[in-house]
Amino acid sequence: MTITTRKRLFVMFGAALLAIFMLAVRELPEFGHYRGPYGDVLNRETVYERHVTDVVSAVNFDWRGIDTLGEESILFLSVVGTIVLLRTGDGETEHKDEQGTTSNDDIPLPSEATRVASLGLVGPLVVFGLYIVTHGHLTPGGGFQGGVVLATAPLLVYVAGDLKTFKRIANHEFVEITEALGIGGYLSSGFLGMVLGSAYLRNVLPLGTTGHLFSGGTILVLNVFTGAAVAAGMVSILYAFLEHTIEVRLRRKG
Amino acid sequence: MAFIQVTILIFVGITGTAVVVTRNPIHQVIGLSFYGIILGLFFFILQAPDVALSQITIGAVVLPLMFMLALAKIRRQEQRKSSSGHPESARGA
Numbered sequence: 563m564t565i566t567t568r569k570r571l572f573v574m575f576g577a578a579l580l581a582i583f584m585l586a587v588r589e590l591p592e593f594g595h596y597r598g599p600y601g602d603v604l605n606r607e608t609v610y611e612r613h614v615t616d617v618v619s620a621v622n623f624d625w626r627g628i629d630t631l632g633e634e635s636i637l638f639l640s641v642v643g644t645i646v647l648l649r650t651g652d653g654e655t656e657h658k659d660e661q662g663t664t665s666n667d668d669i670p671l672p673s674e675a676t677r678v679a680s681l682g683l684v685g686p687l688v689v690f691g692l693y694i695v696t697h698g699h700l701t702p703g704g705g706f707q708g709g710v711v712l713a714t715a716p717l718l719v720y721v722a723g724d725l726k727t728f729k730r731i732a733n734h735e736f737v738e739i740t741e742a743l744g745i746g747g748y749l750s751s752g753f754l755g756m757v758l759g760s761a762y763l764r765n766v767l768p769l770g771t772t773g774h775l776f777s778g779g780t781i782l783v784l785n786v787f788t789g790a791a792v793a794a795g796m797v798s799i800l801y802a803f804l805e806h807t808i809e810v811r812l813r814r815k816g
Numbered sequence: 817m818a819f820i821q822v823t824i825l826i827f828v829g830i831t832g833t834a835v836v837v838t839r840n841p842i843h844q845v846i847g848l849s850f851y852g853i854i855l856g857l858f859f860f861i862l863q864a865p866d867v868a869l870s871q872i873t874i875g876a877v878v879l880p881l882m883f884m885l886a887l888a889k890i891r892r893q894e895q896r897k898s899s900s901g902h903p904e905s906a907r908g909a
Binding site: 616694702703704706707710711714717796799800806807 | 844865
């Protein structure tokens with residue numbers, strides 16, 4: 563197919579799509595005017611029923627907790643898939659050692675300014691990440707967002723050129739155990755609802771006082787498990803991508 | 817309020833188009849990160865801070881980072897391939 567035919571086809575079908583799209587947009591409710599009943603019901607009832615101030619977290623980790631379990635499994639499987647894809651076989655490692663001296667591995671150490679800025683940010687980022695994870699039921703955020711923030715801390719250590727420290731943080735055993743605890747904890751705390759209540763992932767823990775850190779029952783617990791799983795998953799992917807570069811650069815230095 | 821919403825929506829359109837039009841993958845990734853931040857800002861203006869936070873962490877940090885790492889890995893493999901002479905010997909992922 564030549565480029566001219568392709569362009570002609572694009573214009574033709576593009577115009578048709580635009581026309582249908584315009585028709586569909588005309589039927590949409592007006593911008594900013596929500597029609598459905600569910601959001602209003604949730605907004606009205608959630609604070610009284612679950613003692614939390616962030617309705618989004620209550621939807622994610624309580625009303626639709628099973629959906630979040632699905633999301634977490636998707637993330638877990640993607641992490642496993644990435645690691646399996648990027649893993650170097652036994653024969654491959656030796657092969658790479660001989661040839662691993664391409665110019666790309668010869669990146670100079672980062673400047674002092676980069677080092678100070680990134681290492682200075684590590685502490686605040688860890689605190690901020692923990693805050694986002696543990697306050698998911700009170701303010702915007704939760705396990706997913708906080709977990710990603712937590713995972714950027716080791717990345718900054720890598721950016722600062724502290725490869726030995728990065729390797730120690732991204733230590734396989736530690737990260738894998740955290741990941742397993744996160745996903746396993748979410749899965750098994752769902753059974754608590756079956757034992758004490760009536761259904762899987764039912765919110766059975768005491769709800770506490772609205773606005774306090776320990777409130778909302780299982781929402782906080784599930785957020786912490788999700789945070790652990792997400793942070794560990796992100797760090798494992800990072801390490802899988804950077805492993806080769808780190809090995810070569812560490813050997814060169816030591 | 818409507819003025820801010822419209823302005824940011826236009827910016828979302830501009831940055832999104834810029835990402836598609838850019839040809840160099842590395843420049844494209846930087847543009848994608850910028851687009852992610854603008855889109856996060858848009859969600860925030862529309863009073864969806866939860867979604868905005870997810871958008872900023874995933875769309876502006878993780879997604880571009882994954883692309884960058886994958887691009888670096890591809891480039892390393894291509895360098896090894898060209899330096900070793902015969903492409904078959906350069907076994908990779």
